[in-house]
Amino acid sequence: MSYSGGFNALERMFNPNSIAVIGASENPFKMGYYCLKSLLNFKGKVYPVNPNHSVVQGLKAYPSILDVPGEVDLAVIVTPAEQVLGVVEECAEKGVKGVVVITAGFREVGGNGLRLQEEMVRVARRSGMRILGPNTFGFVNAHAGVNATFTDVLGELKAGNIAVVTQSGGVCHLFCYDAITQGLGVSLAVGLGNRCDIDFPEMIRYLARDEKTKVIALHIEGLDDPRGFLEAAKETVKVKPIVVYKVGRAKVDREAISHTGSMAGDYRLYDALFKQAGIISVGSVTELFDASKALSITKPPKGRKVALVSVQAGPAIIISDVCKSNGLELPEFTEETRKKIESLLPPMTIRSNPVDLAFAYNPKVGLEAVRLAIQDSNVDMLIMFQLYHPAVPSIAKMLVEVVRESGKPAIVALHAPRNFVKSEVEALEMGGIPVYPTPERAAKAAVYLAKYKQVLDRINKTA
Known part of the structure; x- marks a missing residue:
């Protein structure tokens, strides 16, 4: 027209x-x-x-x-x-x-x-x-x-x-x-x-x-x-x-x-x-x-391999399901990363991929687990999930520097009543980490980042 x-x-x-x-x-x-x-x-x-x-x-x-x-x-x-x-x-x-x-x-x-x-x-x-x-x-x-x-x-x-x-x-x-x-x-x-x-x-x-x-x-x-x-x-x-x-x-x-x-x-x-x-x-x-x-906030990953870190196990399963059903992978960590995470977290937690932080109440320990996961050579991007609870210290704001050092994209699912985590969401997104309120939405966002990388790869092959 x-x-x-x-x-x-x-x-x-x-x-x-x-x-x-x-x-x-x-x-x-x-x-x-x-x-x-x-x-x-x-x-x-x-x-x-x-x-x-x-x-x-x-x-x-x-x-x-x-x-x-x-x-x-x-x-x-x-x-x-x-x-x-x-x-x-x-x-x-x-x-x-x-x-x-x-x-x-x-x-x-x-x-x-x-x-x-x-x-x-x-x-x-x-x-x-x-x-x-x-x-x-x-x-x-x-x-x-x-x-x-x-x-x-x-x-x-x-x-x-x-x-x-x-x-x-x-x-x-x-x-x-x-x-x-x-x-x-x-x-x-x-x-x-x-x-x-x-x-x-x-x-x-x-x-x-x-x-x-x-x-x-x-x-x-x-x-x-x-x-x-x-x-x-x-x-x-x-x-x-x-x-x-x-x-x-x-x-x-x-x-x-x-x-x-x-x-x-x-x-x-x-x-x-x-x-x-x-x-x-x-x-x-x-x-x-x-x-x-x-x-608009972050860059596409280099590949389709996702590290998943969650403070709650149930939502991590949801994220895993959405990722796998849409072509993303949750790879095994390298032996070096696996050993470091196992020495860091208590035995009752899941220390593979996904990583379960349910018993890592120390924010420094949780943050180090995230750093190890995202920096693993088998990983292209990170998804982290956390529900608000006064007994679980948030490590979300500290994620920005860890993610920046890794050079890889990260997505956070952070859920809370009303505006309990508003300042954290703002800090994360200002730092280049998009935040979503549900595990499904965070996982689908990761899928779309990976799809755009596929588009770019196809363009480069035909150029």
């Missing part, structure tokens, strides 16, 4: 100095109210456009975009569908660089809606203006302080290195709300909506060059340009990982059509496409979040 406008066109759109909200409102029951509210903390210029008000939410308002003084880099359009085409034409006349069309009622409803969307595209192509949407929640550029959405709380996103691009605004909100709650940084969050202009291939190419983005997370309902997607993804995975959650997998009586007007298609074809491109495919929003988080 997209036409080639280049990196610079999207760079200007996602990093505006001035923004107009067309359809801005004082009425909290209208979307235009929230679109403007989301931009009240923007450091650039914000222009409400409403022909019926001279002031909206404390800002001077203008009858139309043509009445706004000076240049406008970005326009957020939240007017009734039948007015959008005329507004887009005025934006083109004004010389606006890009528009976000929040309004729905276009391709996804067919008929006249499809015609209006096609007319919008023609206007954009004549003028060189870019369109995000229609039928989108907008975008957030956390580094630039731009919240061009109808959800003001998304302005709380921490600036980071994960770009999340979705067809569904709801799915993007799920990801971003978890990111806010967990303090995970996001570089860019984009809802493509109907993708009348900006589509997945162009976003992937843009993000491949974006220095603030390390990991690309995608939610896909359907693709209109699978060849363009494949070409863009194959080049991008050479420099940064792509994680995808493809929905619409279940068979229905007729071909599934998404709420953005996209054909869902046969999932087997998508699965083959993702494998050919070197994309990491996941099965839920939670896995999309977890895989992206791991890849």
Whole structure:
């Protein structure tokens, strides 16, 4: 669907100095109210456009975009569908660089809606203006302080290195709300909506060059340009990982059509496409979040061999099961490592791999066991599990230096009521160790790290 406008066109759109909200409102029951509210903390210029008000939410308002003084880099359009085409034409006349069309009622409803969307595209192509949407929640550029959405709380996103691009605004909100709650940084969050202009291939190419983005997370309902997607993804995975959650997998009586007007298609074809491109495919929003988080915080292992250290035996079995069922190995330690661990820990503990620290109440002893495990020559990465208990001293914060010295990636599963371990989680993730609340999620994160290493190995073999 997209036409080639280049990196610079999207760079200007996602990093505006001035923004107009067309359809801005004082009425909290209208979307235009929230679109403007989301931009009240923007450091650039914000222009409400409403022909019926001279002031909206404390800002001077203008009858139309043509009445706004000076240049406008970005326009957020939240007017009734039948007015959008005329507004887009005025934006083109004004010389606006890009528009976000929040309004729905276009391709996804067919008929006249499809015609209006096609007319919008023609206007954009004549003028060189870019369109995000229609039928989108907008975008957030956390580094630039731009919240061009109808959800003001998304302005709380921490600036980071994960770009999340979705067809569904709801799915993007799920990801971003978890990111806010967990303090995970996001570089860019984009809802493509109907993708009348900006589509997945162009976003992937843009993000491949974006220095603030390390990991690309995608939610896909359907693709209109699978060849363009494949070409863009194959080049991008050479420099940064792509994680995808493809929905619409279940068979229905007729071909599934998404709420953005996209054909869902046969999932087997998508699965083959993702494998050919070197994309990491996941099965839920939670896995999309977890895989992206791991890849953004730490590096992939050199191999698939995992050392598992746990303060509780039961969760260690869960981690072991998940690892082994997904192609990871729990190798035997070298004889030298085994002897050192056996001399360190009491006989009633499990001193092989997994290592059981249940009776190692001395944090120094537990930490030394971790050091021996991760530094073993048979080991490529470490997973550690610990439940909070006042009788069991935590060694989590001391892990950072041990892991750094090893040069290998590590993942921690740390679980506690409420915010009992919040400071430890922050310290670990600042130190390059991703933390998850359950054994399953930690193990699956390790699986995805190893999968990206497989992707890189395949690329190097064919280079």
